[in-house]
Amino acid sequence: MKLFSKEQIYEGDKLTTERQNISSTDLMERAGTQIFNWMHARMQGAQVPIHVFCGIGNNGGDGLVLARHLVTHGYNVVCYIVNCSDKRSKDFLINYDRIKSVSNTWPNMLSCKEDLSEITIGGDDIIVDAVFGIGLNRPPNDWVKHLFQKFKVSKAFTLSIDIPSGLFTDRAVDDEDAVVYAGYTLSFQSPKLAFFLPGTQKFTVQWEVLDIGIDRDYLRETETEVELIAKHEVLPLYKPRQKFAHKGDFGHVMILGGSYGKIGAVNLASRSALSSGAGLVTVYIPTCGYHSMQTAVPEVMVITDEHETHISNINFDIQPTVIGVGVGLGTSEDTVKTFAAFLKKNTIPLVIDADGINILSRNKTLLNLLPEQTVLTPHLKELERIIGTWSDDFEMLEKVKAFSEKYNVIVLIKGAHSITVNKNKMYINTTGNPGMATAGSGDVLTGMISGLIAQGYTPLAATIFAVYLHGKSADISLEDYGYQSLIASHIIEKIGEAYIDLFKQPEQPKEETQQKQ
Ligand SMILES: NC(=O)C1=CN([C@@H]2O[C@H](COP(=O)(O)OP(=O)(O)OC[C@H]3O[C@@H](n4cnc5c(N)ncnc54)[C@H](O)[C@@H]3O)[C@@H](O)[C@H]2O)[C@@H](O)CC1
Numbered sequence: 001m002k003l004f005s006k007e008q009i010y011e012g013d014k015l016t017t018e019r020q021n022i023s024s025t026d027l028m029e030r031a032g033t034q035i036f037n038w039m040h041a042r043m044q045g046a047q048v049p050i051h052v053f054c055g056i057g058n059n060g061g062d063g064l065v066l067a068r069h070l071v072t073h074g075y076n077v078v079c080y081i082v083n084c085s086d087k088r089s090k091d092f093l094i095n096y097d098r099i100k101s102v103s104n105t106w107p108n109m110l111s112c113k114e115d116l117s118e119i120t121i122g123g124d125d126i127i128v129d130a131v132f133g134i135g136l137n138r139p140p141n142d143w144v145k146h147l148f149q150k151f152k153v154s155k156a157f158t159l160s161i162d163i164p165s166g167l168f169t170d171r172a173v174d175d176e177d178a179v180v181y182a183g184y185t186l187s188f189q190s191p192k193l194a195f196f197l198p199g200t201q202k203f204t205v206q207w208e209v210l211d212i213g214i215d216r217d218y219l220r221e222t223e224t225e226v227e228l229i230a231k232h233e234v235l236p237l238y239k240p241r242q243k244f245a246h247k248g249d250f251g252h253v254m255i256l257g258g259s260y261g262k263i264g265a266v267n268l269a270s271r272s273a274l275s276s277g278a279g280l281v282t283v284y285i286p287t288c289g290y291h292s293m294q295t296a297v298p299e300v301m302v303i304t305d306e307h308e309t310h311i312s313n314i315n316f317d318i319q320p321t322v323i324g325v326g327v328g329l330g331t332s333e334d335t336v337k338t339f340a341a342f343l344k345k346n347t348i349p350l351v352i353d354a355d356g357i358n359i360l361s362r363n364k365t366l367l368n369l370l371p372e373q374t375v376l377t378p379h380l381k382e383l384e385r386i387i388g389t390w391s392d393d394f395e396m397l398e399k400v401k402a403f404s405e406k407y408n409v410i411v412l413i414k415g416a417h418s419i420t421v422n423k424n425k426m427y428i429n430t431t432g433n434p435g436m437a438t439a440g441s442g443d444v445l446t447g448m449i450s451g452l453i454a455q456g457y458t459p460l461a462a463t464i465f466a467v468y469l470h471g472k473s474a475d476i477s478l479e480d481y482g483y484q485s486l487i488a489s490h491i492i493e494k495i496g497e498a499y500i501d502l503f504k505q506p507e508q509p510k511e512e513t514q515q516k517q
Pocket residue numbers: 010013014024027028031055056057058059060061062084085087089131132133134135136137138139140141161162163188212
């Protein structure tokens with residue numbers, strides 16, 4: 001799914017009104033009606049008090065449309081105008097008039113902190129937040145911030161329209177108390193980038209996109225900087241197997257890493273490379289790991305470094321298709337030296353993780369030696385070591401894009417929503433769960449990306465696809481293990497099911513099936 005920028009959304013709205021020959025008021029009516037339908041389907045007329053807070057722009061206009069429909073359908077509604085500026089939008093004003101025609105007692109006008117004392121919100125009530133949408137261009141006033149705090153303290157379920165008010169689409173918030181914490185956000189046409197970034201994802205527990213009929217050609221033809229990756233996006237990447245294929249068709253992965261006490265990382269990465277479909281896997285490890293690797297993973301070939309406890313001299317005479325380097329590697333002096341010497345002569349595609357990244361961070365000139373489209377897979381701490389600090393997520397993304405461009409590398413920023421960055425394009429993953437915050441799950445991912453590159457996926461496709469499958473395998477594992485018991489090996493066990501899931505048809509609702517019989 002494409003993530004449109006604020007400018008692209010405004011452009012899409014404008015084009016839609018022109019091409020469909022409707023007014024912007026009609027489009028707002030559609031948006032507000034969609035929200036109403038969503039609520040009505042769930043509430044079925046329940047008399048829970050609903051407090052609709054409307055700003056004075058078009059987001060507020062959506063709130064007024066919703067409030068009008070709620071009133072005419074007999075819901076228990078109170079509507080407030082958060083009157084924070086004189087610049088009311090045209091469609092806000094039109095809908096302000098319309099709502100007055102269905103009720104003569106309100107909307108309640110809120111203009112200062114004193115007005116807030118009149119508001120009583122119960123813990124079981126519902127708040128609809130239509131104060132600011134994508135048009136927010138400066139931090140909210142102090143009294144509006146107090147209103148948002150009142151929402152939070154009430155513990156009422158909060159439904160935000162389009163975006164939690166106070167969040168910007170393209171920059172960070174200065175004051176987290178000036179943002180609404182939404183239980184659910186109904187976003188028009190495209191989710192917003194802030195829903196996926198480490199610092200702002202907490203502002204909405206869940207989100208859903210509502211289709212308000214924006215011009216299809218515009219949506220299809222417009223290139224976006226950010227894409228959301230779900231099953232629909234990875235399916236076209238999948239490479240089917242030919243009937244007469246042999247193992248040589250699926251490449252040869254080398255996992256280069258491990259040190260005394262950390263051979264397990266190589267074990268995990270090599271098993272996941274195999275389970276992702278690589279034809280052959282060889283590990284290059286210190287001598288201490290020889291027996292454990294040979295015993296634990298008979299499918300994997302082992303080459304040992306001359307040193308007992310760490311890699312000291314990278315030297316082999318096979319030709320892997322790709323090398324996954326860094327898991328459990330350590331950063332001892334010998335290792336750093338041989339890694340630098342190896343990079344000077346290496347032309348094989350690389351996937352670099354963990355201590356591989358740490359070595360590069362301390363020796364930045366080595367970055368110039370990386371083959372084109374090398375994949376780096378840092379978590380946030382490793383990322384900071386390699387690109388330096390940042391003041392907020394938006395700055396972080398800009399720095400990663402510049403880094404990716406400068407060295408022509410792919411950077412996978414690992415987190416709850418892992419983001420693959422290739423120059424100025426970003427791909428946000430949607431699978432995965434907090435059970436993955438466990439030892440070795442990164443090693444598994446390194447193996448999977450390497451395994452896919454070996455099979456002929458481009459490094460970019462391999463990264464996007466592997467991150468998706470990795471999260472999906474963990475989601476499937478949850479059914480057996482829950483968040484706490486999930487360990488990295490379980491993720492490997494479920495890679496097969498994650499592949500199979502790509503081709504599963506959604507289950508038909510039960511009643512329909514019965515009717516057909
Ligand atoms: N453009 C369209 O045709 C549609 C727009 N829609 C809604 O319109 C929203 C965008 O509307 P707008 O662009 O009017 O902007 P918003 O409704 O998001 O609110 C911002 C308004 O308040 C002002 N403002 C910004 N920051 C402020 C602050 N800190 N304190 C006080 N006032 C502030 C702005 O000047 C603007 O008038 C979307 O999020 C969506 O909800 C939907 O109705 C669908 C159709």
